[in-house]
Amino acid sequence: MFIQNSQLIVRKVKNMADKKFNILVTNDDGYRAPGIRALVEVVKEFGNVTVVAPDDSRSGMSNAITVYSPLRVKKIKEEENLTVYKCNGTPVDCVKIGISELMDETPDLLVSGINHGANSSVSVLYSGTMGAAIEGTIHGIDSIGFSLCDYSKSANFEHTKSYIRDIVSNVLEEGLSQNISLNVNFPVGDIKGVTVCRQSRGKWMEEFEKRQDPAKRSYYWLTGYYQDFEPEAKDTDSYALENGMVAITPITIDMTAYKEMERIKNWNISLNGTNK
């Protein structure tokens, strides 16, 4: 079903309703988070669901993997069409161990989230939710990360479900192109539309909070706020979310800056390679 080396994964599923898909679900807020429960409810409609999620919050873990300590996995639940495992690793560890050790066959789809908090703009680079989706894409699995712009534990995910159903259905039917994951962010409150948009440019302005422990040694807490470098742009994920729209951003795992390649070929480097 996955054609690794073609430019496009052509995969028109004719009878969607007849097919039971194998779906891997993970997140970075832990297996008990309301966001992953909402996501499981929706994707259960499409087939057999295996959840492999961190045993607790793993926010900001990006594509991190665990190399210095052993991983432990525990089966939490097994019922018809749903098996749930918790793992002490990162979101990417969960994906790797899910595919390699826990599932009988490579899943048809990986969904990650629903994250409690936005993963738009540069946050895609720090996000454990998107790290997991990117890992799925590396393995040739169609992968989607879902996030809601609400950090609270009591966030309401109800209004996202019909959109998730539609997006998952489109991905299962049409497939994503090679090397591409989807980064889907939901605004809070009423949804005014759905838009396909690019990653906006910006950064997190760090404001470390410096404190002293009882022994008078100082330590820092990382905090900060988001600074948008292009507040006027209307084709970005940040703009979409500020205007009440669902932001769908396809992202690539090929980070090569192709245009820049041409530019730096003119540099003076002491020995010459093939392209000089």
Added chain:
Amino acid sequence: MFIQNSQLIVRKVKNMADKKFNILVTNDDGYRAPGIRALVEVVKEFGNVTVVAPDDSRSGMSNAITVYSPLRVKKIKEEENLTVYKCNGTPVDCVKIGISELMDETPDLLVSGINHGANSSVSVLYSGTMGAAIEGTIHGIDSIGFSLCDYSKSANFEHTKSYIRDIVSNVLEEGLSQNISLNVNFPVGDIKGVTVCRQSRGKWMEEFEKRQDPAKRSYYWLTGYYQDFEPEAKDTDSYALENGMVAITPITIDMTAYKEMERIKNWNISLNGTNK
């Protein structure tokens, strides 16, 4: 000096020899690693060096940030043109705290490495070395990650130094374009040339080693080997390294898959946004 919103950072430094640059150095192998010492030796020639590096190995940390525990920083060394701090955080934490709390002004250049081990192909996504370089780029700082294809602690970095000098010199003189970091990988042994190349497609095939602890509970160690999806391609970083060449790959922090945007705009999603 950094023009955030232009497409290209135009920065021709006329009298390189007269100028003393402020350079931030970090890595993911820890401040005591031979690789970072070799890197500091080279970049000291260009100005004032501030090292902010993890207190121990942080391999595979990608762009991870520390959000659940406080960061501690300790000054290890202060001599002319060189200040060294260790930090208990990730490579990205080191960059953030270096820029925000430890350096008087935003550095002119960030260099990360020299990593003990390759960071070519998809490894760029898991690499703490490259996570730190990407963080520098997000902050508008020209940033380069250096890696040597030798994981051993006794790796010899001597043969990389003249290349690092040339690459750093070119970056300081010409600047990198906006949103672009450099991923530089060195082969072991004799260097046959330098090539500007793209990130090759491949993945790590996981082979979890399952063991039992004394209490008979099972645990896993992550292990694996690299599988190249395009072993015939000659324009990739993997090819360059296998053929004894220095691989320079410019990477972008804009992960948007622009071509895929057009494709998925045709999907059926229940509500319509601006571009439907």
